[in-house]
Amino acid sequence: MSTAALLRTDSAVRPTHRPGFTDLVRSEWTKFTSLRSTWWSLGVMTVVSLGFTVAATATYTHDYPHLDAATQSQFRTDTVGLILQPAAQFAQLAVCVLGVLLIASEYSTGMIRATMLAAPRRTSALLAKAATLAAAVFVLSEVVAVACFLIGSRIVRAHSVVSITDPTSLHAVLGFGAYMTLIGLVALSLGTLLRHPAAGISMVLAMQFVLAGVVGMIPGSVGKHLAGAMPSGATVIMGSGHNASNVYSPAQGLLILLGWVAVLGASALHTVKKRDV
Amino acid sequence: MTTANTHTFDAAPAIEARGLTKSYGGRTAVADLSFAVHAGRVTGFLGPNGAGKSTTMRLLLGLERPEAGEALIEGRPYAALIAPMTRVGALLDAKAFHKGRSARGHLLALARSQALPDARVDAVLDLVGLSSVARKRAGGFSLGMAQRLGIAAALLGDPRIVLLDEPVNGLDPQGILWIRTLMKQLAAEGRAVLVSSHLMNEMAVTADHLLVIGQGRLLADCPTAEFIERHTDPAVYAATPQVARPALLEEAFMRLTAGAAEYSAH
Numbered sequence: 001m002s003t004a005a006l007l008r009t010d011s012a013v014r015p016t017h018r019p020g021f022t023d024l025v026r027s028e029w030t031k032f033t034s035l036r037s038t039w040w041s042l043g044v045m046t047v048v049s050l051g052f053t054v055a056a057t058a059t060y061t062h063d064y065p066h067l068d069a070a071t072q073s074q075f076r077t078d079t080v081g082l083i084l085q086p087a088a089q090f091a092q093l094a095v096c097v098l099g100v101l102l103i104a105s106e107y108s109t110g111m112i113r114a115t116m117l118a119a120p121r122r123t124s125a126l127l128a129k130a131a132t133l134a135a136a137v138f139v140l141s142e143v144v145a146v147a148c149f150l151i152g153s154r155i156v157r158a159h160s161v162v163s164i165t166d167p168t169s170l171h172a173v174l175g176f177g178a179y180m181t182l183i184g185l186v187a188l189s190l191g192t193l194l195r196h197p198a199a200g201i202s203m204v205l206a207m208q209f210v211l212a213g214v215v216g217m218i219p220g221s222v223g224k225h226l227a228g229a230m231p232s233g234a235t236v237i238m239g240s241g242h243n244a245s246n247v248y249s250p251a252q253g254l255l256i257l258l259g260w261v262a263v264l265g266a267s268a269l270h271t272v273k274k275r276d277v
Numbered sequence: 278m279t280t281a282n283t284h285t286f287d288a289a290p291a292i293e294a295r296g297l298t299k300s301y302g303g304r305t306a307v308a309d310l311s312f313a314v315h316a317g318r319v320t321g322f323l324g325p326n327g328a329g330k331s332t333t334m335r336l337l338l339g340l341e342r343p344e345a346g347e348a349l350i351e352g353r354p355y356a357a358l359i360a361p362m363t364r365v366g367a368l369l370d371a372k373a374f375h376k377g378r379s380a381r382g383h384l385l386a387l388a389r390s391q392a393l394p395d396a397r398v399d400a401v402l403d404l405v406g407l408s409s410v411a412r413k414r415a416g417g418f419s420l421g422m423a424q425r426l427g428i429a430a431a432l433l434g435d436p437r438i439v440l441l442d443e444p445v446n447g448l449d450p451q452g453i454l455w456i457r458t459l460m461k462q463l464a465a466e467g468r469a470v471l472v473s474s475h476l477m478n479e480m481a482v483t484a485d486h487l488l489v490i491g492q493g494r495l496l497a498d499c500p501t502a503e504f505i506e507r508h509t510d511p512a513v514y515a516a517t518p519q520v521a522r523p524a525l526l527e528e529a530f531m532r533l534t535a536g537a538a539e540y541s542a543h
């Protein structure tokens with residue numbers, strides 16, 4: 001605990017260069033990887049994805065002879081959707097929790113002040129967090145999507161043959177990663193706006209698991225279109241685009257989700273800039 | 278440091294508040310507060326609970342926006358500083374870290390945001406005496422250890438200005454002595470040290486200069502010795518030997534802030 005030598009100003013204590021956004025991303029990456037909750041969330045995302053791919057494809061393949069004609073046709077025309085959508089629908093839970101906790105836990109512990117003192121321009125800190133989350137979730141969920149696709153397509157091959165090199169399959173595999181990443185950013189934005197881990201997680205889960213069901217109760221095609229326009233409706237981006245039950249195309253699904261990220265992300269950035277911490 | 282920076286450093290006070298005003302829901306926390314903090318001395322920031330000390334510190338650091346006035350660090354707002362932690366180090370509240378992260382992980386993240394070398398993290402951990410628990414979850418730290426981690430973060434960038442909000446809270450006598458020695462040494466090295474406390478005896482032996490606020494307004498801004506002389510009962514002051522006069526700070530403070538206490542028993 002000798003103070004004499006260490007407090008002296010010497011070159012070892014100066015910044016090695018003028019810090020910029022890259023340094024904030026390195027900082028956020030250090031935070032991201034130094035928490036056990038990160039590894040738990042990403043592990044759960046991986047396991048749940050693989051589990052639901054196997055469960056959904058195995059069940060439909062086994063029951064195939066007993067399915068009605070419409071469902072059989074759906075199985076064949078939207079095989080990629082069957083492989084990837086159930087996985088994403090449940091595995092997104094882990095990404096939602098991760099996205100909310102990444103920022104809300106900083107508010108609940110007081111860490112946010114240290115973050116804002118290090119990056120007083122504030123919005124750059126949130127953007128660095130978003131970049132970190134997006135990069136990690138996208139890379140991992142692409143690996144998971146490829147694994148799910150290879151396993152799922154093997155299970156269903158008796159009734160439908162899909163290859164990962166087909167453009168439709170490739171789009172769907174990319175769509176899985178895009179969906180997970182953008183949902184993570186939706187969760188990060190909600191976590192920023194609400195600041196409390198429990199409130200943020202409740203809100204994002206209600207949005208992903210309840211909201212579409214509620215607006216879908218509006219009668220007629222209005223309800224269907226509204227439900228499809230909720231963030232959870234964007235799972236169409238990992239489908240073939242030939243599923244009769246979908247009201248939007250994969251490309252429209254991507255635009256819908258980008259719209260949600262833009263609106264919620266802009267609100268989060270605005271709030272971070274204006275709000276006292 | 279470049280010549281240009283040194284020039285700025287000499288020209289402007291380390292910290293300057295100009296007419297700072299902030300209220301919460303109609304209740305004034307800080308009202309038209311102006312003062313300057315200079316390098317090379319420990320400036321004690323005193324006031325009863327609720328006087329606005331912590332609010333002022335957060336305003337100085339850009340964590341809160343004033344309704345009027347401005348807060349300047351070496352002549353510039355905090356938000357305009359490049360690598361701000363290498364200019365200003367701050368300990369605001371103990372335990373302002375994520376409980377699941379290790380002390381080392383916490384400091385590494387902060388160091389990397391300022392482009393500081395990772396080796397600096399081990400240096401400050403050693404400085405505050407946390408090297409042996411550096412890889413343990415910081416959530417398990419005692420209040421004293423948490424304060425030490427907060428000090429490590431404040432000194433990480435080797436800043437010329439140090440702000441400490443109640444740094445001795447929760448510390449044992451050894452810890453208090455350590456902080457006291459550290460603050461004096463930081464000032465002796467030519468740094469500006471602004472430290473808030475409501476422990477008068479602690480301030481009497483640490484602070485060279487005092488800023489006293491009550492109900493968000495500046496009540497005194499003068500050297501500690503002068504403050505004691507001016508605000509103690511003259512008879513008591515005259516009867517007290519010079520070596521014992523720091524002990525009169527508490528009485529002087531009570532006399533000055535009698536009308537400004539936010540909460541008091543009647």
